[in-house]
Amino acid sequence: MPYPFTIGSFTYRFVDLKELLAKASPLRSGDGLAGLAATSYEERVAAQLALANVPLTTFLTEVVIPYETDEVTRLIIDTHDKQAFAPISHFTVGDLRDWLLSNEADTPVLRQVASGLTPEMVAAVSKLMRNQDLILVAKKCEVVTRFRNTQGITGHLSVRLQPNHPTDDTKGIAASIIDGLLYGSGDAMIGINPATDSPAATARLLYMLDGLRERFDMPTQNCVLSHITTTLQLVEQQVPVDLIFQSIAGTEKANASFGVSLSLLQEAYEAGLSLKRGTVGNNVMYFETGQGSALSSNGHHHVDQQTCEARAYAVARVYQPFLVNSVVGFIGPEYLFDGKQIIRAGLEDHFCGKVLGLPMGMDICYTNHAQADQDDMDTLLTLLGVAGINFIMGIPGADDIMLNYQSTSFHDALYLRRVLGLRPAPEFEQWLLRQGIMDNLGNRLSGNTQKQLYAALVD
Amino acid sequence: MDETKKTGMEADDWEPLKAYTNARIALGKTGISIPLKESLQFRLAHAHAKDAVYSQLNVPELEATLSKIGLPVYCLKSKAENRDMYLQRPDFGRLLSADSVQRLQKLNSPSADVCLIIADGLSATAIMKNAGPVVQLLVEKVRQEGYSLAPLLVVEQGRVAITDAVGEWLRPRLAIIFIGERPGLSSFDSMGAYITYAPQPGLTDERRNCISNIREQGLPPELAVNKLMYLIQAAFRMQLTGVTLKDNNALDTSVVYPQLPE
Numbered sequence: 001m002p003y004p005f006t007i008g009s010f011t012y013r014f015v016d017l018k019e020l021l022a023k024a025s026p027l028r029s030g031d032g033l034a035g036l037a038a039t040s041y042e043e044r045v046a047a048q049l050a051l052a053n054v055p056l057t058t059f060l061t062e063v064v065i066p067y068e069t070d071e072v073t074r075l076i077i078d079t080h081d082k083q084a085f086a087p088i089s090h091f092t093v094g095d096l097r098d099w100l101l102s103n104e105a106d107t108p109v110l111r112q113v114a115s116g117l118t119p120e121m122v123a124a125v126s127k128l129m130r131n132q133d134l135i136l137v138a139k140k141c142e143v144v145t146r147f148r149n150t151q152g153i154t155g156h157l158s159v160r161l162q163p164n165h166p167t168d169d170t171k172g173i174a175a176s177i178i179d180g181l182l183y184g185s186g187d188a189m190i191g192i193n194p195a196t197d198s199p200a201a202t203a204r205l206l207y208m209l210d211g212l213r214e215r216f217d218m219p220t221q222n223c224v225l226s227h228i229t230t231t232l233q234l235v236e237q238q239v240p241v242d243l244i245f246q247s248i249a250g251t252e253k254a255n256a257s258f259g260v261s262l263s264l265l266q267e268a269y270e271a272g273l274s275l276k277r278g279t280v281g282n283n284v285m286y287f288e289t290g291q292g293s294a295l296s297s298n299g300h301h302h303v304d305q306q307t308c309e310a311r312a313y314a315v316a317r318v319y320q321p322f323l324v325n326s327v328v329g330f331i332g333p334e335y336l337f338d339g340k341q342i343i344r345a346g347l348e349d350h351f352c353g354k355v356l357g358l359p360m361g362m363d364i365c366y367t368n369h370a371q372a373d374q375d376d377m378d379t380l381l382t383l384l385g386v387a388g389i390n391f392i393m394g395i396p397g398a399d400d401i402m403l404n405y406q407s408t409s410f411h412d413a414l415y416l417r418r419v420l421g422l423r424p425a426p427e428f429e430q431w432l433l434r435q436g437i438m439d440n441l442g443n444r445l446s447g448n449t450q451k452q453l454y455a456a457l458v459d
Numbered sequence: 460m461d462e463t464k465k466t467g468m469e470a471d472d473w474e475p476l477k478a479y480t481n482a483r484i485a486l487g488k489t490g491i492s493i494p495l496k497e498s499l500q501f502r503l504a505h506a507h508a509k510d511a512v513y514s515q516l517n518v519p520e521l522e523a524t525l526s527k528i529g530l531p532v533y534c535l536k537s538k539a540e541n542r543d544m545y546l547q548r549p550d551f552g553r554l555l556s557a558d559s560v561q562r563l564q565k566l567n568s569p570s571a572d573v574c575l576i577i578a579d580g581l582s583a584t585a586i587m588k589n590a591g592p593v594v595q596l597l598v599e600k601v602r603q604e605g606y607s608l609a610p611l612l613v614v615e616q617g618r619v620a621i622t623d624a625v626g627e628w629l630r631p632r633l634a635i636i637f638i639g640e641r642p643g644l645s646s647f648d649s650m651g652a653y654i655t656y657a658p659q660p661g662l663t664d665e666r667r668n669c670i671s672n673i674r675e676q677g678l679p680p681e682l683a684v685n686k687l688m689y690l691i692q693a694a695f696r697m698q699l700t701g702v703t704l705k706d707n708n709a710l711d712t713s714v715v716y717p718q719l720p721e
């Protein structure tokens with residue numbers, strides 16, 4: 001269906017919803033690379049004006065990727081919750097924006113409406129919103145999940161401790177873990193990106209992590225981010241797997257390039273549930289996403305990268321994930337060129353994920369060929385803290401020596417907790433106090449734990 | 460860290476752990492913040508990386524160095540006219556400019572066994588530092604084995620897959636592109652080498668093999684050239700490069716990847 005919009009004497013003709021969404025997107029290099037971006041500032045706003053008039057019901061009848069050819073589209077349409085949608089079914093996209101910001105749309109109401117929203121509706125409304133709108137609405141969404149501790153309670157901020165090492169050296173990894181724990185990080189998880197994906201190497205790291213966790217009775221969860229098929233194999237071998245990780249995207253074709261399908265994800269989800277290793281809850285999945293992945297695998301079907309990203313969240317939410325992480329600046333400048341684009345994308349992803357009911361966190365990051373630096377990360381970090389993000393990354397000195405990119409540090413996490421008065425996950429905070437690592441103001445203490453952790457490494 | 464100044468700086472007790480990793484651990488703190496010394500060290504490393512990304516090939520100097528090897532040298536350009544364009548449009552970096560295509564057409568060079576390409580990639584610094592000695596050593600070994608060589612090609616604003624665009628006109632049996640890798644904070648001068656059997660437009664990166672981190676402090680030139688020779692001979696024997704080549708030999712997989720992000 002075409003969507004014409006007239007400004008002055010000129011009528012823009014957006015041929016379908018897909019084009020309208022792409023042209024309405026705030027500028028980013030990836031949409032330019034795909035040839036989907038608006039060609040003038042006016043065209044972009046024309047698309048936004050036209051998009052504001054589109055009824056939400058249109059999104060249920062005009063899909064951006066055909067139902068017949070894409071299992072993610074089928075998932076979105078088949079699992080759409082009509083009852084939850086009913087109260088907003090008469091809205092246009094523009095109405096939805098105003099309503100989301102209204103006092104009526106409070107935390108419980110937003111929770112109820114989440115399953116009635118499709119990712120395309122949420123992507124669409126985000127394109128009409130300013131950064132402060134994205135922050136305000138996301139802050140009203142509280143998404144709480146549990147495994148060995150509780151994530152996402154308002155007023156708390158968790159950190160994924162990411163102790164990567166270029167050769168997966170056990171002692172090198174343990175040294176970074178100890179550093180992070182002593183800086184109060186690690187409540188979201190201790191999560192290693194392995195340098196190699198071999199089952200043996202992954203198992204070795206999982207045993208090391210599990211040993212450390214048991215020895216210090218840490219209320220946290222571990223993850224080695226190997227491919228989901230590797231993890232499934234290790235589950236069968238009864239290696240201690242806590243969280244099941246996979247990178248996912250918003251189209252069937254892009255997921256295929258990651259070597260996954262919905263049925264494989266379902267199989268892994270069931271395997272994870274069967275382990276029953278969580279103590280306070282059983283959210284077992286950990287997903288990573290990022291704008292641009294569908295385009296980079298040539299699986300975007302000419303859908304803009306932010307809409308593709310929101311569709312990945314529809315995949316994630318089926319499996320009740322413990323955490324979802326948008327690795328926002330990792331993909332490089334051909335998708336998000338500079339700090340401005342990374343910051344915008346980060347706020348969009350957090351908003352879209354939260355409104356769809358996901359426990360969103362973010363790897364606030366950049367590569368050296370993007371026009372960004374640590375000041376941009378400070379800005380996005382602070383904005384996402386205000387927006388109520390569930391977790392961020394903690395990497396020694398913000399410098400990942402294995403993946404060669406820059407993210408946020410243990411110090412950055414302490415900064416965010418301090419300026420916004422945020423606390424670690426409750427169970428983990430108690431552990432930090434019990435171990436004498438921190439006092440309840442977040443100040444580090446000198447105690448016996450340092451020596452014990454040090455001894456654990458030397459063993 | 461002059462205690463008498465009472466700046467509030469606190470060192471971490473676990474500094475000995477630095478022996479186990481190059482990660483930035485035990486940085487210490489002031490309040491809960493990173494000490495200035497560490498903050499500036501980080502900035503310096505990032506500055507080196509950024510300067511490397513925006514560094515340019517010194518073409519006359521590179522040409523002079525490569526000319527000594529005894530092969531004709533041709534300087535070409537990709538379709539990316541400048542660095543910002545290069546960064547945003549990887550597709551332009553994979554295609555030759557119209558002028559460069561014309562030059563290759565006029566060359567009318569007979570098909571050789573091996574074609575060596577030298578491109579700036581994401582660090583011209585890496586090429587200026589490492590390309591000369593590595594190419595010289597490789598040319599010697601390739602000649603010893605009796606393989607014929609195409610002219611040396613220098614490409615500005617080039618990406619790995621520009622190999623395929625070159626392949627379309629020169630039709631070598633095999634091409635190797637030496638290219639500056641994406642700078643990290645710990646190294647901004649690493650050169651990569653990607654080997655493609657029968658390069659032609661339309662190939663994807665799983666059809667190539669890669670040797671990474673070529674530099675004095677990483678994989679030194681002689682070792683790199685030995686690995687390349689191994690791959691060249693395996694590629695001619697099996698008539699392919701890429702994932703299958705990796706799977707079927709006992710090369711150290713930590714060094715030879717079927718593909719790497721550019």
